Structure formats: structure tokens, C-alpha cells
Amino acid sequence: MTPFGRVKSVAAPLPESDIDTDVIFPARFLLLLDKAGLGKHLFNERRYDRAGKPRPDFILNQPPFETARILVAGQRFGSGSSREQAVWALADFGFACVIAPSFGEIFYTNCFKNGVLAIRMDETSHRALLQASQAGDIVTVDLERQRVSWTSGAVSFDIDAYRRRALLEGLDEIAQTLSDDSGAIDDFEARWSSRAPWVQIEGQHAAPDGGKDTP
Amino acid sequence: MSIGRNAPGDHRTGAMGRTLYDKVWDDHTVKGYPDGSCLLYIDRHLVQEVSSPQAFAGLRQAGRKVRRSAANIAVADHAIATGGARRLAPDGLAALQLRRLEDNARDFAVPYIPVSDPRHGIVHVIGPELGFTLPGVTLVCGDSHTCTHGAFGALAFGIGASECEHVLATQTLRQSRQKRMRVRLEGVMPDGVAIKDVSLALISRIGTGGGTGHAIEYAGSAIPALPMEARMTLCNMSVEAGSRVGMVAPDERTFAYLEGRRMAPRGVLWERALDHWRGLPSDPDAVFDRDVAIDLGKLAPYVTWGTNPSEAVPVNGRIPDPASETDAGRRGRLARSLDYMALEPGMRVEDIGIDRVFIGSCTNSRIDDLRAAARVAAGRKVSARVRAMVVPGSAAVRMQAEAEGLDRIFRDAGFDWREAGCSMCVAMNEDRLAPGQRCASTSNRNFEGRQGVGGRTHLMSPAMAAAAAIAGHLADVRSFLS
Numbered sequence: 001m002t003p004f005g006r007v008k009s010v011a012a013p014l015p016e017s018d019i020d021t022d023v024i025f026p027a028r029f030l031l032l033l034d035k036a037g038l039g040k041h042l043f044n045e046r047r048y049d050r051a052g053k054p055r056p057d058f059i060l061n062q063p064p065f066e067t068a069r070i071l072v073a074g075q076r077f078g079s080g081s082s083r084e085q086a087v088w089a090l091a092d093f094g095f096a097c098v099i100a101p102s103f104g105e106i107f108y109t110n111c112f113k114n115g116v117l118a119i120r121m122d123e124t125s126h127r128a129l130l131q132a133s134q135a136g137d138i139v140t141v142d143l144e145r146q147r148v149s150w151t152s153g154a155v156s157f158d159i160d161a162y163r164r165r166a167l168l169e170g171l172d173e174i175a176q177t178l179s180d181d182s183g184a185i186d187d188f189e190a191r192w193s194s195r196a197p198w199v200q201i202e203g204q205h206a207a208p209d210g211g212k213d214t215p
Numbered sequence: 216m217s218i219g220r221n222a223p224g225d226h227r228t229g230a231m232g233r234t235l236y237d238k239v240w241d242d243h244t245v246k247g248y249p250d251g252s253c254l255l256y257i258d259r260h261l262v263q264e265v266s267s268p269q270a271f272a273g274l275r276q277a278g279r280k281v282r283r284s285a286a287n288i289a290v291a292d293h294a295i296a297t298g299g300a301r302r303l304a305p306d307g308l309a310a311l312q313l314r315r316l317e318d319n320a321r322d323f324a325v326p327y328i329p330v331s332d333p334r335h336g337i338v339h340v341i342g343p344e345l346g347f348t349l350p351g352v353t354l355v356c357g358d359s360h361t362c363t364h365g366a367f368g369a370l371a372f373g374i375g376a377s378e379c380e381h382v383l384a385t386q387t388l389r390q391s392r393q394k395r396m397r398v399r400l401e402g403v404m405p406d407g408v409a410i411k412d413v414s415l416a417l418i419s420r421i422g423t424g425g426g427t428g429h430a431i432e433y434a435g436s437a438i439p440a441l442p443m444e445a446r447m448t449l450c451n452m453s454v455e456a457g458s459r460v461g462m463v464a465p466d467e468r469t470f471a472y473l474e475g476r477r478m479a480p481r482g483v484l485w486e487r488a489l490d491h492w493r494g495l496p497s498d499p500d501a502v503f504d505r506d507v508a509i510d511l512g513k514l515a516p517y518v519t520w521g522t523n524p525s526e527a528v529p530v531n532g533r534i535p536d537p538a539s540e541t542d543a544g545r546r547g548r549l550a551r552s553l554d555y556m557a558l559e560p561g562m563r564v565e566d567i568g569i570d571r572v573f574i575g576s577c578t579n580s581r582i583d584d585l586r587a588a589a590r591v592a593a594g595r596k597v598s599a600r601v602r603a604m605v606v607p608g609s610a611a612v613r614m615q616a617e618a619e620g621l622d623r624i625f626r627d628a629g630f631d632w633r634e635a636g637c638s639m640c641v642a643m644n645e646d647r648l649a650p651g652q653r654c655a656s657t658s659n660r661n662f663e664g665r666q667g668v669g670g671r672t673h674l675m676s677p678a679m680a681a682a683a684a685i686a687g688h689l690a691d692v693r694s695f696l697s
């Protein structure tokens with residue numbers, strides 16, 4: 001993952017609450033097998049009409065917001081499904097940071113796995129930021145200092161220390177677990193399989209011996 | 216309903232009783248990190264075609280292996296057809312996706328259940344059927360409705376594709392412990408009211424963010440009598456209340472369901488497992504951060520009218536009026552939902568005509584769900600204006616339903632009887648609404664476009680969906696039962 005630097009850009013305001021992952025990335029595009037290039041389907045139904053023409057009333061079709069790298073969204077942004085495609089599409093479109101009063105939990109986690117900074121912001125600051133975004137202010141997000149600032153305001157934000165470091169350093173979390181914790185995992189597995197041997201299912205798939213077939 | 220907030224207790228000191236969630240968590244803690252998060256061991260992983268291709272691609276790219284192949288089951292459920300030639304011979308993108316799953320399963324030695332196999336079905340339906348889902352295990356899947364498996368006292372939650380890759384490679388996930396929320400179900404459901412109505416009533420009251428940050432445990436005097444199917448529906452809907460985790464403590468009903476299943480322990484191991492499982496229920500002095508109680512005796516059947524599951528009302532109610540909403544944000548949201556759903560403020564719910572009916576999905580496609588729908592459909596006819604389909608959750612459910620003659624009841628009434636899959640819950644195959652069509656659905660999400668671009672979804676219980684199919688409009692199932 002590429003390390004997260006400072007982001008300075010216009011911020012696209014999308015204040016509507018409960019924008020779920022089906023709206024962010026409609027299910028029929030989940031048939032695509034790659035992570036790359038999904039940005040063109042981002043907010044598909046909101047962005048394009050049935051003939052595929054951009055809807056002029058949608059914020060990302062309006063200059064200067066089509067180049068925004070920051071999205072200021074409403075409550076519970078990204079609730080619903082676990083599809084990481086929602087984040088891949090946002091990132092592919094160019095978003096590096098999403099700011100909202102609250103998020104769907106799995107979506108929130110998925111953001112950080114892809115170098116996208118998700119910031120939970122209290123409603124008062126969020127309202128001020130929305131206004132500034134609507135006015136086309138340039139917004140700066142500084143993860144190092146945990147601060148969001150714009151022409152007439154600034155606010156600091158909370159973020160879990162590990163997630164912050166993972167973003168700043170562009171950590172490969174799997175590599176880290178494998179290098180730091182493999183021993184602990186081996187030990188745990190040995191302990192757990194002697195304490196709860198019924199949890200082990202090695203070999204059972206190979207010879208399913210029937211068992212009851214009632215639903 | 217009463218809502219209380221308790222002072223958060225320190226659950227880690229051991230001085231105080233532990234919840235079911237804490238016990239399973241503690242059992243699986245590989246190590247703690249300085250920031251308070253933990254490396255959690257993952258016992259089980261369900262792999263489906265939509266969220267796994269990128270995870271396997273990541274493994275390949277980094278030259279990594281699957282740590283414990285046998286801890287996984289791979290099955291295709293989202294994009295497969297539920298009938299016709301395309302079921303076994305898909306075309307287009309669905310064919311590529313299916314082939315990719317098969318290739319990945321083969322290359323990484325992950326056990327795979329083919330579409331034609333009698334064990335096939337929706338991941339969250341077959342996990343329990345196979346005995347893959349057990350009390351006290353940790354179970355994940357790249358799918359938000361993984362919370363379903365919490366019905367067995369498993370710590371089960373949905374994850375994204377990157378986390379799937381982490382689990383495949385390491386059999387662990389770095390996680391932070393959630394707060395605990397208890398939802399107490401008290402009293403007895405009146406006839407015609409189903410567990411789905413309890414979920415919709417709960418979500419309409421606490422909101423789609425009501426469970427965020429919390430692991431829900433469903434408890435209360437109504438639980439012991441609830442069949443496993445109902446517990447799965449209940450836990451399944453937890454994520455619609457914002458919670459990744461919904462659990463029910465295992466009890467004799469849980470054990471009776473699991474005993475003898477293909478992958479459940481046998482003999483001495485079964486006895487040892489029972490000993491462990493009997494110690495899992497929350498201690499009497501365990502502390503929850505939040506407590507909610509629902510009186511089941513007072514509930515009516517619910518339907519959703521809007522575009523998220525909290526926008527629900529009793530079936531004999533009316534569509535809300537944005538004009539009576541004082542908060543501008545909520546007023547806007549309400550107006551937008553009504554606009555998308557093409558409904559007038561104040562209109563009677565029962566006056567809403569429908570075009571389609573979908574009985575299925577990991578929420579409501581189990582044998583008890585089909586029995587409840589068949590009870591309403593028996594001897595009646597689907598309205599001429601409605602196209603109705605029943606999609607069993609698994610091949611086993613389908614076979615059982617056929618053994619009981621439910622398929623005949625549905626077919627005679629004019630329902631389409633399909634084969635297992637996610638189908639019109641997610642509209643990734645040809646089962647989908649046309650723009651503007653309105654559907655009575657037993658699935659879990661009424662999001663914009665969820666059942667097809669421009670489609671309109673009303674969520675309800677299986678019996679309510681059957682009643683709507685026959686009436687041709689949203690209808691109170693209670694008038695069909697007398």
C-alpha cells in the first residue's frame with residue numbers, strides 16, 4: 001500500500017444520510033473480478049441516467065467536484081454490505097479521504113485496508129465543513145497532525161493509533177502478522193486444538209460420511 | 216420497549232461476570248497489542264464467489280499460501296441462476312466468476328461445494344446445516360450477513376476482501392473488542408407475527424445505526440422456545456441495525472439441531488464439546504453497555520415502506536408524512552425515500568399494490584420460513600397481477616420442502632418454485648425487478664436498486680409475503696389465518 005500523504009483538495013459534499021454500499025457500488029458490477037478500474041461505476045445510478053448520460057444534478061458531475069479527493073458524506077455512510085468494491089471504486093475515482101459523522105462498520109474497516117482515510121467527525125464540525133465544501137473551499141487533511149482545515153475553520157480528529165501508522169507507513173498488514181506473530185499463532189493453535197479438539201476439521205471434508213441431511 | 220444504558224464495566228478484570236461474546240473472544244485471543252486491540256484466531260471461513268477473487272489474487276501476487284485449507288468452505292451462491300440451463304452452464308461474467316472460484320479452490324486446496332451438490336446453498340444456510348457452524352467458534356465470511364451464525368453462539372461477523380486475504384494467509388484478524396448490547400425478547404408472539412417482525416420493529420425503533428459499535432446478544436424469556444431457524448433470522452438482521460455481531464446463547468435446542476450433522480463432532484468429542492458449550496452463556500452478573508427490551512405480545516406484522524430497514528411500520532399503519540418531521544435532515548431523508556418508493560404521505564400500507572413477490576434469502580429461506588408461507592398459500596391463488604417466486608436457501612431445504620409437499624402447495628397457488636441461491640435478494644443473476652416494479656420480499660435490504668435498478672422493495676416475513684402475493688397488495692396476514 002502506498003503511504004498516505006497530506007491531502008489538499010476541494011471536498012465533494014454529499015450530505016444525504018444512509019448512503020449504503022448498494023448506492024456506492026451497485027451489486028450487478030460485483031461480477032467484475034478485479035480491483036482496478038471500478039471508479040467508473042461509483043454511485044452509478046446517482047451519477048448516470050438510464051441511457052448512461054451523466055446526471056447534471058449529481059455532485060460528482062459538477063465542476064470542481066469531479067476532481068475532489070475528499071468526500072464529505074452524511075450519517076452512516078457505507079452501511080450495508082461488506083463489499084470492498086465500494087472502497088476500491090472510491091479510491092479509483094480519486095478519493096483519498098471520506099469524512100462523515102458515522103460509518104457502516106465493515107466499510108470503515110475496508111477503507112483503511114486500501115489507503116483511504118475515513119474520519120468520524122462530530123456533527124457541529126461536520127456541518128461547518130459541509131458548508132465550506134459547498135462553497136468550494138480547499139480542504140486540507142493532515143493525518144500526521146490529525147487535523148482537517150479549511151479557509152474559516154479547523155478541527156482535529158481521533159484515529160486509532162495502529163490504523164494511523166498503517167496508513168502513514170503504507171503497511172502490508174499480512175506481511176506484518178506473518179513476520180511478527182507467526183510464533184504466537186502456532187502456539188495458540190497447539191493450545192486451542194488440545195483444549196477444543198472438536199473444532200479441528202482436518203480431513204472431514206474429504207470423506208463426508210453422511211450424517212443427517214435435514215435442513 | 217425500554218432502552219437503558221449501563222455504565223460501561225471493565226470486562227477484562229475477571230472480577231465481573233463475562234458475556235457470551237467475551238467468552239468466545241477470550242478463547243480466541245492469540246495476543247493483545249499495546250493499543251488494546253487483539254489478534255483473534257479464526258476457526259472457520261466461508262468463501263463465496265463475489266468477495267474472494269481479489270483475496271486469492273492478493274495471495275498469488277505475494278506468493279502466499281492458505282494457512283489451513285480445511286478451515287474453509289467455498290461455495291457459489293450470489294451470482295448463480297436459480298433455474299434453467301444457466302444454472303449449471305452460466306454465461307458471461309457469472310461464468311467467469313464461478314470458474315475463478317473453482318480454480319482458486321483447487322489451487323489453494325480449499326474444500327469446494329459445487330452448484331450441483333446436495334450440500335449446495337447460500338453460505339449462511341449451509342454452514343449450520345453441515346455442522347460447520349458450531350457454538351463457541353469464530354467464523355467469518357466476506358459477507359455482512361455472517362452474523363447469522365451467531366444464532367449458534369458462534370462469534371461470527373462479516374469482513375471485506377482484504378480481511379478475507381488476511382484470514383486465508385494467517386488464520387487470524389486484528390480486531391478491537393466491541394461494546395455489548397443485550398436485546399431482551401419477552402412475551403409470546405401473537406399468531407401471524409414472526410421473528411422477522413421482531414427484527415423490523417427493533418430496527419425501526421433503534422435505527423440502522425442503533426447497534427453500531429456493539430455486539431448484540433439476544434436474550435430474554437422468549438428465546439428458549441425459538442426454533443433455530445428463527446434465531447438465525449434474528450441474528451441475520453443484526454447487521455441491519457448496524458451491528459456486525461448478533462448472538463444467541465447455545466442451549467439444548469442448539470445441540471439437538473447440531474447433533475449428527477456431517478461436520479459436527481461425534482462420540483467422545485461431542486461430549487467434550489457439550490461440556491464446553493454449556494459454559495458459554497453469559498454469566499448472570501455479566502454487564503452489558505446497553506439494554507433494550509421488546510414485548511413480543513404487543514407486536515403486529517411489520518413492513519418496510521422506505522429505502523432502509525428502519526423505515527418500517529405495522530401493516531395496519533400508514534405511510535409517514537415528512538411535513539410532521541421537525542428535523543430538516545430527517546425530513547429530507549423521508550421525502551427522498553417516499554419519492555424513490557413512489558408513495559404518498561398518509562396512505563394506508565394495505566393500499567400499496569405489488570408486482571412481484573420474493574420468498575428467499577439468507578434471512579428467510581429455511582424450512583420453517585417455507586412452511587409459514589405455505590400455510591398462507593395453501594388452497595389459494597397468487598393474484599393475477601403478481602409474479603411470485605420461492606427460492607429455498609439450500610438444496611437440503613428444497614428437498615425437505617418437497618418431501619413435505621410444500622412445493623406442490625406453492626406451485627398449485629401459482630408460485631414459481633426455484634433452486635437455491637441468493638437470487639432476487641441481490642439481483643446479480645437474472646432474478647431481478649424491472650425499473651419501477653414493486654416487490655414484497657422476505658430478504659433483508661430495501662436499499663435503492665437492491666433488487667434491480669429502479670426496483671422498489673418492501674421487506675416482511677414469509678407469511679406476510681405470501682399474503683401479499685395472494686392479495687396483490689400489501690396485506691395483513693392475520694386476516695388469512697382465521
Ligand code: SF4
Pocket residue numbers: 292293337338339358360576577578636637640641658659
Ligand atoms: S441471500 Fe442476500 S443477504 Fe444473504 S448472502 Fe445472499 S446476497 Fe447476501
